[in-house]
Amino acid sequence: MASYKAPLREISFVLNDVLDVGRLTGIPAFQDATPETLSGLIEEAAKLIEERLAPLNSISDQQGCKLANGEVTVPDGFAEFYRMYCEAGWIGISQKTEYGGAGLPYTLGKVTEELLCSANVAFALYPGLTQGCFEALEASASDEIKRTYLPRLATGEWSGTMCITEPQAGSDVGAAKTRAIPQADGSFLIEGGKIFITSGEHRMADNIVHFVLARLPDSPPGVKGLSTFVVPKFLVNADGTLGARNKLAATAIEHKMGINGSVTCVMQFDGAKGWIVGAPNQGIQSMFVMMNLARIMVGFQGLGQCELATQNAIRYALERKQGKAFNGRSEIIEHPDVRRMLLQMKATTEGARVLAYETAIHVDLARNHPDAAVREVAQDWVDLNTPLVKAFCTDAAVELGSLAIQVYGGHGFIKEHGIEQIVRDSKILCLYEGTNGIQAMDLVRRKLMMHNGRLPGRFFSAVRADLAAGPDALSAPLKTALDALESTTRWVQETYKSSPDDAAFGCCDYQRAFALTYLGWNWLRMVRAADKTGDAGLARTKRVTAAYFATRMLSQVPALLANVRESAAPMMELSAEDFA
Structure with a gap:
């Protein structure tokens, strides 16, 4: 049966060593949200979720929900856990204290959401939609409506x-x-x-x-x-x-x-x-307040399922003995093809976590930083990253769920192991809150064009600044990918004006190329951060995984972007009837 253990060490590494979450304490509202405080709260949430929610994952999949006489019955254990989760204050953890929330960073709420979505993504939707409804009302409702509804949404009472x-x-x-x-x-x-x-x-x-x-x-x-x-x-x-x-x-x-x-x-x-x-x-403006944040939420759902798939595949590969590898060992993790799949999963999950957490930190900065210039920069990052987080993390959840099944072999296809559930649970993530194709169109049609191209320009400048900090094994492949992405971005920005079909036909390849380049930057930062920790084992693992990403995944970027620049005219001229 699939099991789940919160990756606390990795979460701490990303938040503190890679992204410096401690900078949020410079915001007056978050001055008490120190890294130590956040770490303690994350550990507390992890214990509750591991012990009480994760065991319900298979049960809830089997039982589902039932409707009779207008009333819905949820799976066994859900109501009890919902009550525990509410009483512990987790639904309102990031909501304002004036409405009964804890007033802690949005980032903390998203980390907790990852834990929920790894343990039981179906359950996570109940508090997730409640938080989304709160945010929409807070942004647009009258004071009377806010007073009536927000305190009870913050506690989960409603x-x-x-x-x-x-x-x-x-x-x-x-x-x-x-x-x-x-x-x-x-x-x-x-x-x-x-x-x-x-x-x-x-x-x-x-x-x-x-x-x-x-x-x-x-x-x-x-x-x-x-x-x-x-x-x-x-x-x-x-x-x-x-x-x-x-x-x-x-x-x-x-x-x-x-x-x-x-x-x-x-x-x-x-x-x-x-x-x-x-x-x-x-x-539509009020709804998009909720929907844009919901798209980030769905990205975290995908990240949670990536983590679930990855850690179960690794655990199984360490235990399962089958045949003999070239080194004479019988654990399947020693087989090169299994090792390849596990590295693909680690490279994707760990790189995606930096993307998702960085987006959350920018939400906190955009909402709360006292400096308007900082808020503007942070909002640009939120706007740019939202379609990337939503699409890449959810596509990855399906891909990694499938790889986990492959690692398990025939046992992965059997329901009792709980691995095929990852694929079934994850596919909807690519569809709701705007399909991933819509996310790609949002990236190409809106985000690349906003403020005269300022959003991708900030990304290119940030990556080039890190590349200029010194040579590294990732520097050359990342520069190659970045050069190709920047030139193709200019092509898309120009082509969309005169030939929108060309830009639209290649938007999904462009979105993936952008996300892979972003993850290349994440891996550069992770390797450098790991070296500074003094933990030789962590540094070694990060460098090997980064090398896999650079040679097997980042290397896909130029080919994807070559696809983007191909004319769509022959495909669009084909009549609809010819598809029948």
């Missing part, structure tokens, strides 16, 4: 959802038809149906707060006519107690390939009472 998708409106959000009818008391009646609503119905929390995208009667068509509304499962009385049940219900739940412990609902709003969040017809 949970949250994001209600966007409709049968005819998936990625095309502007096609949404759900209506919001104004009432004399300032409320609105919400009418319509939503699909794929994570955590839409359950009884683990006393109330469920739905953040709903809907259209006012006089709104223009498309995304410019959408507004957002807070629509609770139970209406809230003036004194904060719960009143009557609102006119909404889960009419069905989806039976899915994976994340079976997470309930995915078809929701029907039949005149449900709601209140507008933000200005009319500005809903």
Whole structure:
């Protein structure tokens, strides 16, 4: 059976030695969030998650969720762990103290999220959507709505959802038809149906707060006519107690390939009472506050599954004896092809962790640093990194889950070992919160163009500054990749204006090339940081893994970028009927 142990040593190395998380103490709100404090909290979370949540992973996959008479039953153990997690204060760990949160860095919340997602990614969606709902309301809601909902979302007493998708409106959000009818008391009646609503119905929390995208009667068509509304499962009385049940219900739940412990609902709003969040017809802006942070959240889900796949593959390879390698040893880790797969997994997971954690630190700086110039730089990094984190970490989760199965051989294909579940749980991560193709288009169409190309320019400058710090075994291959990426970036920025199909056709290859180059920079920094620790074993392992990355993965960048620069005209001119 797949098992999980939080990689505390690696987490500490990335946070402290590579990324210097201690710099967050320079922010007045985080002056007490020292590396020692964060380390103690991470260890505390790891113990709870390892002991109480990880054992539920296989059980929840087998049991799934059940709907009967409008009520959802979650897998055994989920309600008990949810209560423990809430009581320990983890749902509101990064939320403001004025709303009942602990006021600690967003980065701490994301590290904890990685632990949750390795132990049981299906469960992680319940607190994850609640935190996302909190962030959306905090950013756009009136003071009255904030006072009513945020303290209870911060504690997990109430949970949250994001209600966007409709049968005819998936990625095309502007096609949404759900209506919001104004009432004399300032409320609105919400009418319509939503699909794929994570955590839409359950009884683990006393109330469920739905953040709903809907259209006012006089709104223009498309995304410019959408507004957002807070629509609770139970209406809230003036004194904060719960009143009557609102006119909404889960009419069905989806039976899915994976994340079976997470309930995915078809929701029907039949005149449900709601209140507008933000200005009319500005809903897409309100929703994207939640969605952009949700994309980072999904990237951490992918990272968690990468870690789960990697550590189980390594454990199995150390124990499993089969045949004899060229050195006469029988453990399969001695076989060169198995060693290759394990290094691929380590190089990907450890490099992706730096990407994800660095993005989280930039979120903290962008939100809280007292210097406006620092906030601007940090927000540029957040904007650039968000599609990379979401797409690369989730694609990697599927790839590494498949490699883990390969390491296990036939045993990996058998459910009792719990390895095939990683692939089933991970595939959705490439699809929701904007497919990874949409992330690639976001990178090419928006992030490369923002502020006259300032975002990728900051990346190129930062990497070149580190390359200039001195020669290293990674320097030459990283410079080759960076040169190719920078020149192709200029080509994409120009080509998109005149031949958008060319840029769009190559956007996924471009996104992967960018992410691999970013990981090359991460490995350069990790090797240098490991050398400074004085830990010879750590330094040796990092250098070998970095060498694998440089010669077997970073080397793919020029070929990927050559694909990007190929004309798409012949492919786009092929008629749709010719595919039949």
